[in-house]
Every structure is written in structure tokens, then in C-alpha cells.
Amino acid sequence: xxxxxxxxxxxxxxxxxxxxxxxxxxxxxxxxxxxxxxxxxxxxxxxxxxxxxxxxxxxxxxxxxxxxxxxxxxxxxxxxxxxxxxxxxxxxxxxxxxxxxxxxxxxxxxxxxxxxxxxxxxxxxxxxxxxxxxxxxxxxxxxxxxxxxxxxxxxxxxxxxxxxxxxxxxxxxxxxxxxxxxxxxxxxxxxxxxxxxxxxxxxxxxxxxxxxxxxxxxxxxxxxxxxxxxxxxxxxxxxxxxxxxxxxxxxxxxxxxxxxxxxxxxxxxxxxxxxxxxxxxxxxxxxxxxxxxxxxxxxxxxxxxxxxxxxxxxxxxxxxxxxxxxxxxxxxxxxxxxxxxxxxxxxxxxxxxxxxxxxxxxxxxxxxxxxxxxxxxxxxxxxxxxxx
Numbered sequence: 001x002x003x004x005x006x007x008x009x010x011x012x013x014x015x016x017x018x019x020x021x022x023x024x025x026x027x028x029x030x031x032x033x034x035x036x037x038x039x040x041x042x043x044x045x046x047x048x049x050x051x052x053x054x055x056x057x058x059x060x061x062x063x064x065x066x067x068x069x070x071x072x073x074x075x076x077x078x079x080x081x082x083x084x085x086x087x088x089x090x091x092x093x094x095x096x097x098x099x100x101x102x103x104x105x106x107x108x109x110x111x112x113x114x115x116x117x118x119x120x121x122x123x124x125x126x127x128x129x130x131x132x133x134x135x136x137x138x139x140x141x142x143x144x145x146x147x148x149x150x151x152x153x154x155x156x157x158x159x160x161x162x163x164x165x166x167x168x169x170x171x172x173x174x175x176x177x178x179x180x181x182x183x184x185x186x187x188x189x190x191x192x193x194x195x196x197x198x199x200x201x202x203x204x205x206x207x208x209x210x211x212x213x214x215x216x217x218x219x220x221x222x223x224x225x226x227x228x229x230x231x232x233x234x235x236x237x238x239x240x241x242x243x244x245x246x247x248x249x250x251x252x253x254x255x256x257x258x259x260x261x262x263x264x265x266x267x268x269x270x271x272x273x274x275x276x277x278x279x280x281x282x283x284x285x286x287x288x289x290x291x292x293x294x295x296x297x298x299x300x301x302x303x304x305x306x307x308x309x310x311x312x313x314x315x316x317x318x319x320x321x322x323x324x325x326x327x328x329x330x331x332x333x334x335x336x337x338x339x340x341x342x343x344x345x346x347x348x349x350x351x352x353x354x355x356x357x358x359x360x361x362x363x364x365x366x367x368x369x370x371x372x373x374x375x376x377x378x379x380x381x382x383x384x385x386x387x388x
Contacts, residue, residue: 026320137180321360
């Protein structure tokens with residue numbers, strides 16, 4: 001094995017410039033492939049980190065229509081529900097429109113439902129006791145350098161005016177996969193404002209966007225969801241309930257075509273570098289035709305010569321692929337900074353690394369097939385006559 005590896009290494013670098021350029025091409029291709037796959041993973045991050053043990057109840061007509069706040073007590077009374085919180089989308093602008101981040105007006109028990117958002121009891125009490133209090137996630141705090149005690153202003157879009165909030169705490173995710181790019185403040189603060197504006201406005205008082213419920217057993221999610229929707233079927237605002245993960249996937253589904261385009265491009269890149277690698281191996285074998293014919297004449301079997309071709313191709317592919325894989329994590333970090341943290345979770349997953357390894361190995365094997373077949377076809381007499 002070491003003998004074959006040693007020969008393959010020497011053969012691979014006979015034409016140093018060509019091999020180095022091929023290695024660079026492979027590294028860049030695997031790097032691009034890894035980044036595009038990471039974009040896809042990041043796109044699904046909110047959905048994959050969502051729970052199947054939480055249910056989201058919204059208006060059956062559309063998410064843009066609200067539900068009455070009194071539904072909360074009725075949902076809590078349904079068998080299997082352990083806790084119910086509510087939330088309303090705010091949609092304010094922080095300084096500039098490009099500084100977008102999710103903001104929600106929520107009930108005071110919101111963190112009881114979202115136990116994967118960690119905030120100390122002391123800071124939770126401080127937030128609850130401050131009418132204009134807000135809490136922000138760690139990723140959001142890092143993005144805008146928010147600190148506890150900061151006063152920030154948001155320009156309302158759905159709810160006009162300049163809204164001032166006092167940051168009372170920074171919550172953490174229970175693990176690195178949790179998305180903590182959101183800001184939460186009191187629903188009562190928002191509702192008191194709506195109560196004070198003229199009627200017939202777009203915003204109606206005592207309404208919420210969604211109810212979030214925890215259930216006793218995720219296996220009962222479908223049954224409990226159906227019970228909730230059946231209860232409100234003939235009400236003023238029929239509901240639609242689904243797991244939080246399905247709710248988040250609904251948003252992702254809106255951009256399915258974009259995701260598929262990105263995925264397709266990532267594999268096209270691999271196909272292009274496969275063509276480059278196949279050309280490199282074909283040229284390498286063609287230049288050594290006379291040498292391979294001589295080895296055949298000396299008694300080396302075609303299977304052994306083909307093994308040398310495959311090992312050389314795999315060696316080049318894995319070296320180039322390894323360089324690309326090593327460059328992927330730092331490149332992902334740089335990409336996240338350049339894009340102003342548009343993806344709150346942008347880490348190279350183990351799945352992406354495995355796909356890179358599979359792609360590099362596949363390129364190495366496939367690129368060697370045609371040259372290896374040609375080795376079998378080489379006739380000793382014809383090969384010795386070849387001029388290289």
C-alpha cells in the first residue's frame with residue numbers, strides 16, 4: 001500500500017504546475033460547494049431548531065389576520081396543553097431599514113414556553129417590571145453591540161411613531177443551534193397604545209398574531225392541533241394550528257425555488273471540477289503511454305497499472321478537497337461578517353463536511369475511470385512506438 005502511495009505521489013507531481021493548478025481548482029470548487037451548502041443549512045436553521053413539542057395557532061385565513069386574546073384561556077383548557085403564550089409581530093426599523101431584525105410583542109410567560117431561551121430569574125423579573133422593557137438575543141446583541149440598560153428607539157411601520165425600549169437582559173440559546181436574533185417586549189405596552197388610537201385603524205386592540213402552546217407529548221401534536229381548530233371552527237376567527245417546526249418550514253417553503261437553485265449550482269460546480277480533473281488525469285496517462293507499455297512488457301498486470309491511476313487521481317482529489325475543506329469554516333465566518341450577520345446561524349455542519357468528502361472522493365474515482373480503461377487497452381507494441 002505504501003509502495004503504491006509513494007509511486008502515486010511521485011506521478012502526481014511529475015508536472016508540478018499542472019498538478020498545483022488542479023489542486024487549487026479542486027480547493028476552490030470544494031470551498032464554494034461547502035459555502036453554498038452552508039447557506040442552505042442556514043436557511044433551514046430556524047426550522048430545524050424549532051420544536052415539535054410546541055404548537056403555533058394562527059388565524060386560519062392568513063397570518064396577517066389576528067386572533068382575539070381571550071382564545072388564550074380557551075386553548076389552555078384543551079386537554080394536553082401545558083402552557084400558552086402569545087406574540088404579535090411589531091416590524092419596527094432600527095435607525096436604517098437595512099438593520100432588520102425580528103421584534104415581537106409577547107406575553108410575560110413567553111420564556112416559560114421557550115425554555116430553550118435562557119435568561120436569569122433576576123433579569124426576567126427586571127424585564128417584567130419595566131413597562132418599556134425589552135430582552136434581546138445574544139446574536140442580536142453581538143450584531144448591534146446592545147447591552148443591558150441601553151435605550152433604543154424603533155420607528156414603527158405597522159404601529160406608527162417612535163418607540164423607546166430599555167434593554168433589561170440578553171438571553172442565550174440553550175445550545176449553538178438556537179437562533180437568538182430576536183427582540184421581545186411586552187404585549188401590554190403595544191396593546192395600551194392600540195387602545196388609545198382611533199378605531200377603524202389597521203391595528204385592533206386585544207388581538208394577537210399567534211398563540212404558542214407547549215404540550216405534554218409531541219406524539220399527540222396532531223390530535224391536539226385538531227382539537228384546538230375544531231373548538232374555534234365556528235367562531236368569529238377560525239384557527240389553524242401546527243407544530244412550530246411546520247410553521248417555520250412554511251416560511252422556508254416560500255423560497256424553495258431559490259434554495260433548489262443554490263443546491264443545483266453547488267453540484268454544477270462539482271461537475272465542472274470533475275471535468276477539469278478528468279482532463280488532468282487523461283493528459284497525465286497519455287504522456288506516460290510509453291512508460292505504461294514498458295511496465296506491461298515487464299510483467300505488470302493491467303489491474304495493477306489501473307490501481308496506480310486510481311490512487312493518483314484519488315490522491316490529487318483528496319489533497320485539493322482537504323485544502324478546500326480546511327478553508328471552509330474561516331470563509332464561512334468571513335461571509336457572515338460581510339453579509340452583516342443576515343444568517344444568525346452560519347456554521348459548517350458535519351453533513352456539509354461529509355458531502356465535501358464524498359464529492360472529493362467521487363471526483364477522484366470518476367476522473368480516473370476513462371484513463372484506467374485506456375490502460376487496459378494499451379498494446380505493448382503500439383505503446384512502445386508512442387512518442388511523448
